[in-house]
Amino acid sequence: MLILDHLSKTYADGTRALADISLTVRAGEIVALIGGSGCGKTTLLRLIAGLDRASAGGIHLDGEGIAGPHPGVGIVFQEPRLLPWLSVADNVAFGLAALPRAERRARVAHALERVGLAEHAGRWPRDLSGGQQQRVAIARAFVAAPKVLLLDEPFSALDALTRAGLHRHLLALWEESRPTVLLVTHDVAEAVALADRAVVLRPKPGRIDDTIPLPLSRPRQPSSPGSEAAARTILASLDRSLRPEGAADRAKPDASALWW
Amino acid sequence: MAAAAAVPAARRPLRLPGGRMLVGLVLPVGLALGWEAAVRAGWAQGRLVPPPSRVLATLWGLAASGELWTHVLASLTRVAAGFGFGALAGILVGALTGTLPPVRRLIDPSLQALRAIPSIAWVPLFILWFGIFEASKITLIAVGVFFPVYLGVAGAIAGVDRKLVEVGRVFRLSRLALARRILLPAVLPATLVALRTGLGLGFMFVAAAELLGASEGLGYLLLDGQQLGKPDQIVAAILAFAALGKLCDAVLVGLTQPLARWQDTARESL
Ligand SMILES: Nc1ncnc2c1ncn2[C@@H]1O[C@H](COP(=O)(O)OP(=O)(O)O)[C@@H](O)[C@H]1O
């Protein structure tokens, strides 16, 4: 279980990126963090990954406090961040240096198989498309078998078709070990396609505005009535979160939700 | 359609990569042959500017007598020693200032100031300190090699992508593992370019050092040709310098290129 306990982050320049974030994610749950840009989504993931220190509050994974990079936490950044001097297979194996060679090989081959890149194992990252590179990054994170996997808008730079394919690859990998997943996105459809719960954030400073459960069965169809209803609920909530505090709710959330 | 296809076909011979290189040879080879013909026909004397045949004959003579190899070996040994010391120092100091900001603040300003001194200006001091023999020459070459290598390595380390370093942090690499698995490969291409620049400067300074006083070496051959009024020997020594420099550069590239084959740009700039 991952517990975020009254987390706050104020950067050195005084920017209040996060204020009093509390969230409990049970093991194996997929949570989508949704919010406009600048509401602290990346900051939150960096705190959980141990890359930055919180100004206040704590993070606990299965009862253990997290203050730095933790073996149970993996992250996929917004950019693939592959090491250009390593082959695809060696990139996936990057975090497995401590394992015996044979096991490392087997794990890497299996993960590449799962993301559909088995035949690209020996290529350079520069020879892959953006979507393929992001798949390698996902495989690199999964192969280390983290308890918590953080994904920071991993598909935002890709076209809708590629994105749908990657959602399938991601769920296939998740099915195997069922890690807890925190997925940052600004795409409502993505949240509905993947998550068990959507958490809507509100900017300046970043706070949790609303939590929407998504109790839909998998595999999910984006056009099913359940998915569409869930998407509408999230959109309405997002729209509210983007309005200044205290402003009266307007009657037509859908129309104004289109701009962001 | 047919006409459009025919035009490139007719031009194709000129487009071959080999053909392009041959075009570059037209001017020097043409000039050399022209000069040769002019001297043979008696239109020019060729005393101060010897014709190619005489230069090649001199070069051949020097090679056959073994003299050329003595000089090549002397120059090569000096460059190797100077490049070895200079490059090693450049890499070490560059790595220190690149990774440790306090060290950079302490010594980088002094090094930048020293860099502003033309290296040849050190010669009198080096001769006083190290004598007129090998030590002063090798020191001069090492100083010439040091600065481009130092600047290249320090700049490469400063320019390492923070985002890739974070990948290492996420996987909890130790400082040593981070240096070995991320910093080192990331700075390698720029370091190789810096080493190449350093090697080129090493050859520049070996010529200078030998011109300033030596009893063997290609630079000595140059000076000897001047003092004896033998321009063919001077040109022969210049040709030998060019060939040696090019050869050493090719060896350096050949040895190091596999290390940077992952990088498109490195391949182009090497
Ligand atoms: N290193 C930093 N220093 C100062 N301010 C930062 C830094 N990183 C992010 N911020 C600020 O914190 C806020 C949240 O940023 P971020 O977490 O990147 O948002 P998001 O990922 O939701 O778009 C923004 O206002 C941003 O300008």
Ligand SMILES: [Mg+2]
């Ligand atoms: Mg972000």
